Amino acid sequence: MAGSSSSLPPLCEKISYKNYFLRAVDLTILGLLISLLLHRILLMKQSDNVWVVAFLCESFFTFIWLLITCIKWSPAEYKPYADRLDERVHDLPSVDMFLTTADPVREPPILVVNTLLSLLAVNYPANKLACYVSDDGCSPLTYFSLKEASKFAKIWVPFCKKYNVRVRAPFRYFLNHPAATESSEFSKDWDMMKREYEKLCRKVEDATGDSHWLDADDDFEAFSNTKPNDHSTIVKVVWENKGGMGDEKEVPHFVYISREKRPNYFHNYKAGAMNVLVRVSGLMTNAPYMLNVDCDMYVNEADVVRQAMCIFLQNSISNSNNCAFVQYPQDFYDSNADELVVLQSYIGRGIAGIQGSTYAGSGCFHTRRVMYGISLDDLEDDGRSLSSVATRSYLAEENLAREFGNSKEMVTSVVNALQRKPNPQHSSLTDSLEAAQEVGHCHYENQTSWGKTIGWLYGSTTEDVHTGLGIHSRGWTSSYISPDPPAFLGAMPPGGPEAMVQQRRWAAGMLEILFNKRSPLIGVFFRKLRFRQSLAYLYILTWGLRSIPELFYCLLPAYCLLHNSALFPKQIVSRVSLFSGKGDSFVLAILAAEAPFSGNINTKIERILASSVLFLPCLRRCLRRFRCPAFGKSKPNLDRNQNQNRLAFVSSSPLSGKSPVIQRRVCR
Ligand SMILES: O=c1ccn([C@@H]2O[C@H](COP(=O)(O)OP(=O)(O)O[C@H]3O[C@H](CO)[C@@H](O)[C@H](O)[C@H]3O)[C@@H](O)[C@H]2O)c(=O)[nH]1
């Protein structure tokens, strides 16, 4: 596949973001935090409960900061050179693209349609691509919309390829009008495409209100008498690319799947859906690489598959096939997810510089063999073929059936995938329909290794982190690419109950992993998880736990005001107050202490504020020593009598009818 000449420029480069200044800042903050802890320990005897609670919270925050410092020590990411791919690789590998949807109300079909179109139109040979949509909602409306979308794709894909459109999700593309400088042919085509897209939207909208089309078309018979949680497997080959039209005009295969669902049967959420996708695609196209996207995350960069292939193929050229998956960061177009985006750029790159980025559930390319459970040790030194021991243990007929289930076709496809051979050419995808129905059965996985060691792992609602951890624990690495503009853009609940439910699900899912047998604490000793990588996972998995000390810490200032006690070493409060002068010292001190611990840890302003406020007392003392006029002797006595300056809550009695006021009082 890949040309082996090493004189040609590489397909990708690892960029290291080591920054000594940031390291120094991180260590300084860590030092300050530790000194705060020491101070608390030294004065523990004279202090009250507030002091103890603050000490416990700060100990936790210091531990988290220690993890962060460790994670961010050597950030890195990969830069792919997609334009070099054609020169170096003559036969690009196939890629199966998976899209999951679960609920036509929460995930409107027009959104799924757009994600599908953006996938079908990526800049990659259409005969090397296949798109599989899993619909856990078993919705005829979703199926209808996707079918209509596949008709529209026949004009949309050639249009995108002809004019080299970058954003290939129509709802985003048509937000901008073509530039006046564009040719009249383009403008004509653009108008036509826009009209056709509007027609598609209308059809989907009309179908939402009125379901007469359900009875009119035999194709929808499979959906009659079904409920989202009670129906047999439905697999439909919506579009099969038979070739012969030239790449510009071809549309990749497109298959719709709704796995069997029964009440009282646990379906393992998205992980269960992903495993059905792996099996059905294994039977039909069996591509060595698999892309997985959420239904609300469209492709924002047409070259996305080529970029990911640069990483895998460069690995293969340099005989170091240890990269199990390539993860793109999650970016959002609709809501204020700055915190997540900022976290990814610091923590994400940091982890990427250790054993490799964590798997984030969407925008990720996996290698099929790795998802079939093999470890890095199972490969020969060339990184391609299975070692003889692994061949014996994996490819024994009885083992295969026990691990992968009783479908003969499935076992054959697994053997091919493990040996990196393509499936024998079928005359048509529809030949595999019967076997596909079988592997979509809800009892198919009983007594097999699906979800335990094979495929997407069960046992946590954050199956992404769990699956990624399983892969890293087997010794594999992963890569992180973060192109500009972002490769994928998604939607996120803007806030309110939906966001809270999502965050609770994430927090619970990650705690499930922390305490299960794949815990990173065990992985570092008994598996192939690197030490710093296990700390990175520890940081991620304790995300939910952090809310407890954060909540207590937020309540402490109010408690202190009410009980006339001090939360911080008085020196800091008084010195900061000297700088601020007007009584905001308390707020500043809280900010100073809170900012480094909060989720927004990496936003630059907070970091600068945090470090500068903590540094200010020292800086001021130095400047005063050198008699710098800017910090003259405005309030020298306060500095000497540190204990005198105290914050107190002075209120008139609530009964007197006057509202309480917060004042600064010098206690003598
Ligand atoms: O039973 C289910 C539940 C969900 N999904 C699909 O899974 C995806 C993610 O689900 P969503 O409810 O949108 O979860 P989010 O919290 O928004 O997603 C993030 O967190 C999930 C759990 O960690 C990951 O699976 C996702 O990839 C990641 O983007 C969506 O496409 C759903 O349609 C299913 O197919 N079946």
Ligand SMILES: [Mn+2]
């Ligand atoms: Mn989502």
